[in-house]
Amino acid sequence: MNKKIISGFAIAASAALTFGVVASTPASAKVKEITIAYQGPITGDSAQTGADEVNAAKYALKKYNDSNPAVKINLVIIDDQGAGSVALTVAPGAAANKKILAIVGPAFSGATISSLPYYKAARLPMISPSATNVTLTDKKSVNYGYPVFHRVPSTDAFQGPSLAKWAVQNQKSPKVYIVDDKTPYATGLAAYTKKALAAGVWVGSDSTPDDTKDFAATISKVKSTGTNVVIYTGYYSQAAVLINQLRADGYKGDFASGDGTLGSGFLEGAGKNAEGVLLVAPTVPLSVGNPAMEADYVKVMGAASGEYTTETISIVNIYIAAVKSGVTTRSGMLNFINGYKGETVAGTKLSFDRNGDNNGAAAITGFIVKGGKIVPIEVVK
Amino acid sequence: MINLRDKGAEFWERSNRPVRVLTVFAIMAVVAALPYAGNTFLQTPVAAFDAVLVYPMGMFILMALGLNVVVGKSGMLDLGYVAFFAVGAYTMAILGTRTGLNTWEIMPIGIAAAMFAGVLLAIPTLRLRGDYLAIVTLGFGEIVRVSALNSEAIGGALGIAGVPFPPGLGFEYQLLDQKYFFWTILVMILLVIWVIRRLTVRRPGRAWESIRQDEDAAELMGVSTYKYKIWAFVFGAAIGGGAGVFYASRSMVIAPDNFTLNTSILILACVVFGGMGNIWGVIVGAAILGYLPDRFRFLSDARLLLFGLVLVVFMNLRPEGILPRKKREKAIVKKGSGA
């Protein structure tokens, strides 16, 4: 943790909060520094997602700041523990802190929903690398994030049908059993996946909360239904535990999952059981989408990139572009984002529609694990 | 170590009425001015100080006061207190989004619902002894949370969003400046303190106190222990429910993960940390434990570690809490006139 950033922020924040009277930085003044924030889980059960995304953001900013730009960009880290309850405490602070021009995140949909009222009121723009819940960009939903919310990945509404299609590719008469982990992300994706399956294909569902250790009950249902495709819509670590137990109990069918499972963590956990696993994701890992950058990333950060690195770097790049174009206010940032047309670091198109969804994000890639690597095969339409 | 409680009590007894009134008003003024103290050393990094004052601090104080009636006053170990908070919050969220009722109209309904949940839990379980009660209440808390999580009709894992704000009472509640919320919760806290003080010096307070100290002896002295234990439980539940209603309305969004066992344990820690059975101690304990994690948010990674250390070290230094239970030799009832 960078102490300078933190103490600098503390001073800035105290200044900003003085009797709520805050003068936004006059556009004419010489701005030497711009602050953006990352919001996601830094502590708590899901801290790994936050660590991966923070590292990606740090990587992108380090590249930028090392190039000696006229205006440097600071990163403030807001830990919401991936939980709505904590987001409720930190979001008002971020909203009130006028130094923060934009947010990378929040990482999770639940925390996003809790934060939204504050960011809407403060018109603080946000672009999430990983919040894929459909309601966030659904005009009819109370969770609608307009005008401040944007996201790079496509929603579960796109991912679900692709997952349904990709999962059954090996089976002539597929029998699909769907398992979710009771998180907002997984239940949403499971529902869209189930909806997209052809009639008679779905044979059952179970929800295994993410602290489940023993999947024997789920496995018994998989076996007794004669399932030949298991779809797990949760995150990679539990996915690895589940597939290991399935294989140990002699399950021979296919295993498929969504973007929560995409990443080296799954391969590490599932080992040889991962072989042949079918994955879809609205993104590609940095190592696949941009191997050159991944190599540089490893050199700079000292470790391989993690989840949602492609998205996070791309988001920071939007903010960098905005700063380069002279943006110094939140409203300026919001206009810039809405008018932005560019590419992700993986080379896909990146621009936002009115609801905050990524116009270029609809493409869902299908992957198969081969030889201990997650290999992208094709776009699943 | 200095006994702060006795020092305070001594001061109180020495003072005459005007001084007392003045003291109360001075303290109230300082507390009420807290939302303006955001730029002082109190400043919480990342989180906004005025928001921290409302949640966790204000909410924790309110809930700790309620739990204190159960744990501190009556001696029943309740590890599932968050269940009542959740019942209140869900009542607010469901009625607030589906009917035209506003927060103040839902408040009594939410409190009643929490009290009903309290009775439901109390009747079969209060015959159990201390530690069994702990695990059963813990289980109840989990049952409530998991049931909410698994019920898509009330939002499932996503919870309920768009819970209406409380309507203003001559002022408008604001999202980005939470001082009105703080003042409202301050009024709620004062109300609860007033009620608890009344109960403490009267028959119910004596009944609870006797149950805590020696349940068998209390019953043989004619205290209807079962009835008073249920009352303690239901009274605590009512406060938790009221806090929940306000929390849901202020947060606008609630989800099952706001109501985990951790919250129950944290509230219990507030009660014990401050001094079980002493409302002033409980308030101080809850304020500190609500505030510290946000104050030390800049420690980021080591924040929870520090929190754990504080609990261990402090409990070892002051096992009876910051402001321990009454130790001085003075009846809290008025001296008899007919003596």
Added chain:
Amino acid sequence: MAKTILNLKDLTIKFGGVTALNSVNLELKEGEILALIGPNGAGKTTVFNLITGVYKPTSGNVFLGDVAIDGKKRHHITKLGIARTFQNIRLFGDMTTLENVITGTDVRNKVGLIGSILGTPRSRREEKASTAKAYEILKFIGIDEYADRLAKNLPYGVQRRLEIARALGTEPKILLLDEPAAGFNPQEKVELAAIIKKIRDAGYTILLIEHDMSLIMGISDRVVVLDFGQKIADDLPSVVQNDPQVIAAYLGVPEDAS
């Protein structure tokens, strides 16, 4: 002859396989001091526990007046007019002396939670009356100078007397005293005897468990002797004192030798 106020009929209780009391009959007359004596483990405190509802009898009944009270809840029995003290002192240590007695008087109060919160006239009236009554009782027992002290900090003798005061607070018809003189020196015992007589003279009926023979002989109207859960004597103190069966029980002589 005064009328019978408490009547124990064929009272039997078994714990596991052990019969702690075997078909004990006992009548308590209004206004008397009845001493219950017997060697350790004879079942004296068990009798108290049966009367106050701590245990349910395996068979037999306890009548208060004409009402069978066995099986009733303990606090209900207290309300019906039976109060007790404990052999091992069980005061509410964190309460003051006065509060201990007021807690006893609360059994006669009617105000509930809501009334207490609202501070209804009845609530205020009852609180005031209870406090006054508690003070009176403390004075009556002679420990009113300790009214504001925490019970746990009281001298031993005062704690014993406070136990009696707290029981009197419940306005009982019958007062059960479980070894009230335990640990007292001769002087204190004399004082206690005076207090017990004073209580009886104030209209209470007293059932007393005690080991000290001189105390018993001095104050009791009648003595019942228990041995191994059986009643072996029930007569005037002077008669019981010379009963060979009683002497045998106390000296540990086998029964067939008596």
Added chain:
Amino acid sequence: MFDALIDQFWSLTFSGIALGFIYVLIAMGYTMVYGVLRMINFANSEIFMVGAFATVMVSKYVFELSNDAIPPSNVKLFLVILCCIVASMLASALLAFLVELVAYRHLRNRTTNRIAPLISAIGIGIVISEIVRILTGARTQFSPNIVPKKTLATFQGAEIRLDSTLTIVAGLILFIILDRFIKYSRLGKGIRAVSMDEDSAKLMGVNLNRVISLTFILGGLMTGAAGFFYVNVYENVKFNMGFSLGLAAFTAAVIGGIGNIRGAFFGGISLGLVEIYASAVIGTQWKPVTVFIILILILLFKPNGIFGEAVQRTRV
């Protein structure tokens, strides 16, 4: 609804018993400490977690096993198992000893308040799990495959696997050793004396502090062994893994009658089975609800657990 239960009954039963034995061993940590102190050791779940991590560390870094390598066999397998289980037991026992020293000992002599040590134990639990998180990271760590998941036999269509069998057999042996130890050894008798009546045990010359330390250490040894078996069957560890397992094990101890080690045995096995049967019938997401409703029902009819407490608190 009951299809899976009927169809896969023996397979479920077998898994349930293996899980049950893990609960039994963790429950020992709760029930023994409760027996002597009348206090819930809330840090026991973290003691378990550290035990599980010890196995992963030893297998990964001492024996350099990995997920993809072929699992060891014969002599080496035996050596690996032995070293892992000993490491786990020792690590947990040491930690349990420290927990008692830091969180309980001082407080025990200073206050009659029974909730203060509880909070202190919760505090130390937070400290332990946070240290582990900071050291190992927040993500799930996967363990190398130690005991091959070989099918030994099939019974009514259920596969009886080596790893679960090892858990059941070794768990049973450990339990019997503990049971005998408490019953017949001098130290064990000291533990029983203290759990019956602390004061008279003191009068009889039992060194209270030593007995309490020993109880924590014994509980830690059992809990640590559970850590090994857990890793052996489920092959993953995480800094917060202790919470849900600890809660289940504690529930098991209560079902059997807390303070009673045979009760905990019964409670653990039945909880393992009930959890898995209930999950198969009404869905895994309802598991905590089922478990706690059963617990409440049991306590309603048997307020001291099915087997009763080892020692009843004396009344009046």
